[in-house]
Amino acid sequence: xxxxxxxxxxxxxxxxxxxxxxxxxxxxxxxxxxxxxxxxxxxxxxxxxxxxxxxxxxxxxxxxxxxxxxxxxxxxxxxxxxxxxxxxxxxxxxxxxxxxxxxxxxx
Amino acid sequence: xxxxxxxxxxxxxxxxxxxxxxxxxxxxxxxxxxxxxxxxxxxxxxxxxxxxxxxxxxxxxxxxxxxxxxxxxxxxxxxxxxxxxxxxxxxxxxxxxxxxxxxxxxxxxxxxxxxxxxxxxxxxxxxxxxxxxxxxxxxxxxxxxxxxxxxxxxxxxxxxxxxxxxxxxxxxxxxxxxxxxxxxxxxxxxxxxxxxxxxxxxxxxxxxxxxxxxxxxxxxxxxxxx
Numbered sequence: 001x002x003x004x005x006x007x008x009x010x011x012x013x014x015x016x017x018x019x020x021x022x023x024x025x026x027x028x029x030x031x032x033x034x035x036x037x038x039x040x041x042x043x044x045x046x047x048x049x050x051x052x053x054x055x056x057x058x059x060x061x062x063x064x065x066x067x068x069x070x071x072x073x074x075x076x077x078x079x080x081x082x083x084x085x086x087x088x089x090x091x092x093x094x095x096x097x098x099x100x101x102x103x104x105x106x107x
Numbered sequence: 108x109x110x111x112x113x114x115x116x117x118x119x120x121x122x123x124x125x126x127x128x129x130x131x132x133x134x135x136x137x138x139x140x141x142x143x144x145x146x147x148x149x150x151x152x153x154x155x156x157x158x159x160x161x162x163x164x165x166x167x168x169x170x171x172x173x174x175x176x177x178x179x180x181x182x183x184x185x186x187x188x189x190x191x192x193x194x195x196x197x198x199x200x201x202x203x204x205x206x207x208x209x210x211x212x213x214x215x216x217x218x219x220x221x222x223x224x225x226x227x228x229x230x231x232x233x234x235x236x237x238x239x240x241x242x243x244x245x246x247x248x249x250x251x252x253x254x255x256x257x258x259x260x261x262x263x264x265x266x267x268x269x270x271x272x273x274x275x276x277x278x279x280x281x282x283x284x285x286x287x288x289x290x291x292x293x294x295x296x297x298x299x300x301x302x303x304x305x306x307x308x309x310x311x312x313x314x315x316x317x318x319x320x321x322x323x324x325x326x327x328x329x330x331x332x333x
Contacts, residue, residue, distance in 0.1 A: 005175050012173035013148045016181055020165055021155035023182040027189040028215045031196020032203060047330035050297035051198050052227045054325020055191070056285045059220075059318050060278040061302040062309035071275055075282045082286040088123035091283035092276070096126070099272030099279070 070107045074099035109210065109238040117222075117242025120229065123283075124221035124247055127276035129254045131159045135166075136258025142166050146259060153255035157219065157248060160315070161188040191318045195223045202230065203237055211237075217244025220277075224284045231288060296332060301325030 007015050038044065064071045078095025082088065132153065139149035144166070152162050164184055170177050195218060203211050214237060222243035229239050272279075289295065305321025312320075 007173040007178075009145075009171065010147070012170070013145070014151070016170070016173050016178060017148065017151040017155060019178045019182050020152065020161070020185045023185040024156050024158050024161060024189050024192070025216060027186060027192040028196060028218045029212070031193040031198075032200045032211070032215065033196075034193065035197050035200035036204065043330050046332065047326040048197065050294070050301075050325045050329030051194060051322060053285060053288050053295070053298045054301035054329075055194050055198075055318070055322045056224070056281045056288075057298045058301045058305035058321025058325065059191070060281045061321075062306055062317055063275070063278040064282070065306060067275055067278070071278070074272065074275065075279055078279050078283050079286050082283045086287065088280070088283055091286070092123050092126065092280050095279035095283065096272045096276060099275060103269075103272060 070099055070102040073102060073107075108236045109206070109241070110236055111238065113234070113236035113238035114242035114245075117226070117229070117239035117244075118246035119242075120225045120239075121222065121243040121246045123280060124225065124243075125250055126273065127280060128221065128247055128251055130273045130276060132251045132254025133258030133261065135159060135162050136255040136260075137262040138163065138166055138258075139255070140259045140262045142169060144169065146256075149255060149259050150252070153252045156185075157217070157251060158185075158189055158192075159251075161185045164188055188315050191220075191315070191322075192218060194319065194322050195220070198227065199223070199240070202235070202240070206237055210241075214241045214244065217241065217248055219244065219247060221247055221280075224281065228284060228287055293332075297325040297328040300328040 006012075040048070060075075064075050074095045077098040078091045081094035082091030085091070135153065136149055139152070144152075152165065156162055156165070161184075165181060168177070168181055168184060196215070199215075199218070203214065206214070218240075222240060225243045226240040285298075301321040301324050304324035305317040308320040309317035
């Protein structure tokens with residue numbers, strides 16, 4: 001299609017990095033820009049309040065299910081440690097520790 | 108509001124993000140070296156793109172000689188993987204909308220999943236200073252770039268992440284961060300919808316669509332609930 005225009009290194013790489021950075025930056029600012037255009041009704045606000053937790057669950061659940069029993073148990077241990085201590089690093093350490101122990105035993 | 112104190116507090120609070128960041132940063136650096144990228148190219152990607160999953164997939168479509176078509180493909184792939192940032196931005200909008208434009212623009216450049224998640228906890232606990240978000244983003248950016256450089260040169264010596272359970276560091280950290288967001292069963296119903304839809308989409312649609320589909324299902328559920 002557009003193969004008649006070619007960019008060799010180093011200019012090609014610089015252009016590719018710039019293009020990738022631009023695409024990423026547009027995603028980073030896009031959500032904020034979009035919300036300046038949206039009228040926030042009480043209904044929309046209820047929906048948005050559910051968004052942060054929904055993002056977390058939607059991102060992690062398939063990965064945990066893919067990880068099998070050891071992943072599931074590790075996440076449960078991490079969550080319990082977090083609920084007890086309220087310290088993120090403690091939760092993370094408990095989860096990673098459990099996972100490496102379970103894997104060492106071949107779970 | 109944007110204070111130095113909140114910037115420093117944000118930087119401090121981002122520490123639990125470091126293990127995952129260092130592992131994936133090194134993995135990216137090593138993969139870039141293996142794919143034959145120059146040091147400058149790997150460094151440029153980590154510095155200016157600063158998005159791990161997109162950088163990894165970017166390596167898969169990396170070229171010696173670029174055509175406009177290749178560049179458009181690269182941009183499309185990048186945008187699809189990073190489309191989840193649109194959602195993060197939507198949650199940040201009420202917070203950042205009164206900021207002066209240049210500072211908001213710089214702040215959003217540093218937005219990542221990890222900086223977002225620590226900032227959400229800060230905000231849920233009543234914090235209102237966007238310096239916190241900036242502090243998280245900046246504090247995570249430095250080790251990301253440093254780890255990419257280390258990975259580029261140490262390539263073959265990097266242990267396999269799976270051995271220490273580090274391949275699941277991100278889902279575990281995210282699950283941990285969900286705990287303080289728990290406000291009872293009813294407010295968590297949208298999360299259930301988000302989880303079910305993301306599992307379904309993950310099973311049947313390749314790529315990263317499951318994140319957006321699940322999150323939007325959660326929003327829709329929140330909207331219809333009283």
